[in-house]
Amino acid sequence: MSLEIIKAGVRTTVQDLGRPGLAHLGVPRSGALDAGALRLANRLAGNPPDAAGLEITLGGLRARANRAMTLAVTGAPGPVTIGRRPADPELPLAVPAGAVIDIGRPTAGLRVYLAVGGGIAVPPVLGSRSTDTLSGLGPGPVRDGDVLPVGPPTALPPGVDVALRRQPPAALRLRVWPGPRDDWFTADAWRTLLGADYRVSPQTDRIGARLTGPALTRAIDGELPSEGVVLGAIQVPADGQPLIFLADHPTTGGYPVIGVVDPSDVDRLAQARPGTAIRFTRAPATRDRRTATRDQSTAP
Known part of the structure; x- marks a missing residue:
């Protein structure tokens, strides 16, 4: 499976929970800035907490699923559409093959997290798939036209009937x-x-x-x-x-x-x-x- 990036938005990077424990070697931690939002997205998508997802700054991402998959969107609240139909953030979302996913500009907050069942499967560097913008470790920032590999799903998404709808404070x-x-x-x-x-x-x-x-x-x-x-x-x-x-x-x-x-x-x-x-x-x-x-x- 893969996710084709039609439009990457202002700044989108691949992030997991980073590279802790390597600071004595001069290797920064990196990883998702809002780690709780990424953990929640992974849980909703049926992934382990440390699976890699996308950190999308100020929204603006458009992507196409090449096969049917499950995804979840958390973090800064804003509009989400799948195949031009509105979708609910902070719930497991079924995406049919060929459908286009749009992540709009958040109404509050700064960073949106997208997790795909199976995780973004770019090659790990020093045990992590995170993009480190300071050291340059890991994959580069996501660009228009990139095709991101997706790993095989490891579990079914959980049953959830209520979205949390967390609002970042002013x-x-x-x-x-x-x-x-x-x-x-x-x-x-x-x-x-x-x-x-x-x-x-x-x-x-x-x-x-x-x-x-x-x-x-x-x-x-x-x-x-x-x-x-x-x-x-x-x-x-x-x-x-x-x-x-x-x-x-x-x-x-x-x-x-x-x-x-x-x-x-x-x-x-x-x-x-x-x-x-x-x-x-x-x-x-x-x-x-x-x-x-x-x-x-x-x-x-």
């Missing part, structure tokens, strides 16, 4: 853990981070979400030797504007990290459009930091 509150370089900043900088309103900048991509708002002032000037960084790290460049690392972030960085967004909040940030309001709150002290560290090692 504003986000993100929990943050202090450190590891919070001592490089003034006490006022930490209070500013927790008390000010920030907004997602248009200069945001799969590598990181740049924010605009009050600058965070340093207590220590000078250069910081490059050191390891993790998913959700809030790095602060020389202009004082926070940058939150997402799935394609580098494995090391030379700017100080004032804090780390709780891993369970990173998926929601992946759906934040430019202009979305961001507020930070300190992660509850009742949550063991070892739990957060373990989440970092397993989160996509």
Whole structure:
């Protein structure tokens, strides 16, 4: 089976749950930015959670199924049609051979996920089929005219009679853990981070979400030797504007990290459009930091 891409849209990539555990070799994690949405799409399509699907930024995808298949669409809500007939997101969808699938522009959020029964079966690189936009590992971005192989289905889709219809919020509150370089900043900088309103900048991509708002002032000037960084790290460049690392972030960085967004909040940030309001709150002290560290090692 295969999926012929008639129109790839603004930015479409193949993504699974990434390449965790290779940062010590300089290999970024990559994988779906909204990992929960991809897991749900795979479940609805009858796939294992780590099957590869398509991450479609701002919709605009048109594809043709060369054989009958099952698919599911999750993530940012928007119009879906199969053979010019409206179809329901977040439900298993039967697609007849030759039918054209259209993923429209989302009404909210940023990224749509499409899973096909059997998964997108491009060759894996270092154990993953994910496109890494920073390192260039994995397949290139999906282009008009591409024909993507689809693997054999491994299970029937589940019985589902109610779609979740999740709506990305207009504003986000993100929990943050202090450190590891919070001592490089003034006490006022930490209070500013927790008390000010920030907004997602248009200069945001799969590598990181740049924010605009009050600058965070340093207590220590000078250069910081490059050191390891993790998913959700809030790095602060020389202009004082926070940058939150997402799935394609580098494995090391030379700017100080004032804090780390709780891993369970990173998926929601992946759906934040430019202009979305961001507020930070300190992660509850009742949550063991070892739990957060373990989440970092397993989160996509």
